[in-house]
Amino acid sequence: MTPLRFEQLYGQEWGELETLLDNLHGRPGRPFSSREPVSGARVAELYRRACEHLALARARAYPTYMLDRLERITADAHQVIYQDRELGLARIRTLIARGFPGAVRSHARYVAVSALTFVVPTIVIAALVYGQPDLILSVVDSDTASSFDQMYSPGTQAIGRLRDASTDWIMFGYYIRNNIGIAFQCFAGGLFAGIGTLFFLAYNGAFSGAIAGYLIARGLSHTFFPFIATHSAFELTAIVLAGAAGLRIGHALLAPGRLTRSQSLIVASRDAVTLLYGVTAMLCVAAVIEAFWSSAGWLPPAAKYVTAAVCWTAVLGYLTIQGRRAG
Amino acid sequence: MIRLVALYAMAITTRVLGGIGLGFLLILWFALEWLYPIAFELTRWGATPGKRAFGLKVVMDNGLPVTPAASVIRNLLRVADFLPLLYGFAIFSMLVRRDCKRLGDIAASTLVVYQPRATHRPALVEVQAIAPVRRLAPEDQAALAALAVRAPRLTGERLDELAALAAVVSGDAGCSGPEVTRRVLGVAQWVLGRRT
Numbered sequence: 199m200t201p202l203r204f205e206q207l208y209g210q211e212w213g214e215l216e217t218l219l220d221n222l223h224g225r226p227g228r229p230f231s232s233r234e235p236v237s238g239a240r241v242a243e244l245y246r247r248a249c250e251h252l253a254l255a256r257a258r259a260y261p262t263y264m265l266d267r268l269e270r271i272t273a274d275a276h277q278v279i280y281q282d283r284e285l286g287l288a289r290i291r292t293l294i295a296r297g298f299p300g301a302v303r304s305h306a307r308y309v310a311v312s313a314l315t316f317v318v319p320t321i322v323i324a325a326l327v328y329g330q331p332d333l334i335l336s337v338v339d340s341d342t343a344s345s346f347d348q349m350y351s352p353g354t355q356a357i358g359r360l361r362d363a364s365t366d367w368i369m370f371g372y373y374i375r376n377n378i379g380i381a382f383q384c385f386a387g388g389l390f391a392g393i394g395t396l397f398f399l400a401y402n403g404a405f406s407g408a409i410a411g412y413l414i415a416r417g418l419s420h421t422f423f424p425f426i427a428t429h430s431a432f433e434l435t436a437i438v439l440a441g442a443a444g445l446r447i448g449h450a451l452l453a454p455g456r457l458t459r460s461q462s463l464i465v466a467s468r469d470a471v472t473l474l475y476g477v478t479a480m481l482c483v484a485a486v487i488e489a490f491w492s493s494a495g496w497l498p499p500a501a502k503y504v505t506a507a508v509c510w511t512a513v514l515g516y517l518t519i520q521g522r523r524a525g
Numbered sequence: 526m527i528r529l530v531a532l533y534a535m536a537i538t539t540r541v542l543g544g545i546g547l548g549f550l551l552i553l554w555f556a557l558e559w560l561y562p563i564a565f566e567l568t569r570w571g572a573t574p575g576k577r578a579f580g581l582k583v584v585m586d587n588g589l590p591v592t593p594a595a596s597v598i599r600n601l602l603r604v605a606d607f608l609p610l611l612y613g614f615a616i617f618s619m620l621v622r623r624d625c626k627r628l629g630d631i632a633a634s635t636l637v638v639y640q641p642r643a644t645h646r647p648a649l650v651e652v653q654a655i656a657p658v659r660r661l662a663p664e665d666q667a668a669l670a671a672l673a674v675r676a677p678r679l680t681g682e683r684l685d686e687l688a689a690l691a692a693v694v695s696g697d698a699g700c701s702g703p704e705v706t707r708r709v710l711g712v713a714q715w716v717l718g719r720r721t
Binding site: 204372375378379382447464467474 | 554555559584588589594597601602604605608628631632633634640664667670671673674717718719
């Protein structure tokens with residue numbers, strides 16, 4: 199059979215498949231509602247035929263333009279037929295109800311290591327700086343240190359920032375960008391055999407420890423603790439969990455078991471991404487609280503401590519108990 | 526690049542809005558840094574506007590559309606690819622691997638593929654079809670068909686040169702010139718399936 203004859207015989211089917219695929223995608227410039235319903239059976243049938251034609255055309259070395267067309271329509275149809283729809287409300291609901299807390303529990307060892315890597319430097323550095331407040335200068339320069347002083351000094355209307363630094367919205371944007379960025383870095387660092395993750399965790403732990411120790415030493419703990427108590431339930435937990443996700447992929451690279459290293463990395467990433475969905479959500483919550491609740495200077499510290507206790511209990515309870523029965 | 530431009534444009538407009546604008550700018554900065562590629566890769570094009578402009582798209586290893594999980598993985602691991610500076614690890618990984626993937630693509634099991642734009646059926650040169658003077662092997666037929674398809678896009682001189690190489694099919698071995706070219710293209714028409 200000659201190429202032209204081949205095209206003459208089957209070109210109509212290819213055209214039909216192209217039209218059906220266009221209809222499924224919704225052609226640009228056409229309103230969504232005007233799509234005609236498409237018969238799945240017909241698409242599948244035409245797809246199989248087009249695959250046969252592609253194999254024949256290749257074997258018979260037909261001209262490239264014909265191969266190009268067949269390759270494009272078979273690839274498009276393949277995508278339409280075999281795609282799995284992961285996203286959707288039902289999927290998000292199972293993620294919240296079972297997926298995320300379940301993933302945290304099944305990564306308990308990584309969470310523990312991550313938490314220790316974060317908390318130990320925090321406490322050690324906080325103690326060091328508390329004992330010797332000058333040490334803060336080896337972490338930040340003197341201007342930054344004095345701006346911390348000013349931020350948490352009792353006369354401030356809104357604690358946690360400079361009086362002239364403007365509104366809650368700026369800080370909300372800043373927290374979103376900064377904190378979620380830190381969490382994502384903790385995760386990505388796992389790609390370097392987990393060392394990057396450990397570094398980012400310890401570094402951020404040490405940094406917050408230094409500031410905490412300094413402020414306590416300066417006698418500002420009565421403004422500092424009410425400020426951080428509530429949002430830290432979400433923020434610190436989320437950073438620890440992002441670290442756990444990083445450690446998971448780092449460990450998968452170091453000790454792939456019976457898989458190849460790249461296979462092991464793929465499996466680990468697929469596991470870890472569930473943690474990251476939760477981490478992102480938690481950090482958004484943390485940013486809202488940090489910008490609009492924690493900084494509200496007119497609230498009595500007692501109210502903040504109560505909310506903080508509720509939040510910590512809720513977060514830890516959610517992560518340890520939620521979805522256990524169904525799992 | 527597109528992201529930088531968008532950020533700069535937003536920076537100018539938000540300057541006018543003052544404090545609340547700065548807040549939005551920071552959120553937007555975050556969104557452009559982390560969410561922009563994910564959001565665009567999950568559309569039906571499977572590519573950011575920049576990739577689309579160059580005919581690239583992201584697919585899973587098995588050719589399916591990229592899944593949300595895979596898109597999140599490959600875009601968050603971009604940070605690791607960027608290190609130690611200017612995508613150093615990504616470039617290294619792409620140079621040493623046969624499948625030319627960066628680290629994020631390895632972990633997410635995704636591929637960035639080139640998807641050529643739809644090509645239209647080329648118009649063939651109108652010449653009289655001529656039967657070949659000898660039997661043609663399949664690869665010779667393929668070469669002739671390819672020549673016929675390319676003919677409208679070649680300069681006359683180049684076409685003559687190429688046709689001279691294939692002149693044996695029309696019994697003009699060793700000759701060249703527009704007449705030989707016409708006859709070779711005639712054989713090509715025959716191979717493609719025309720008989721008149």
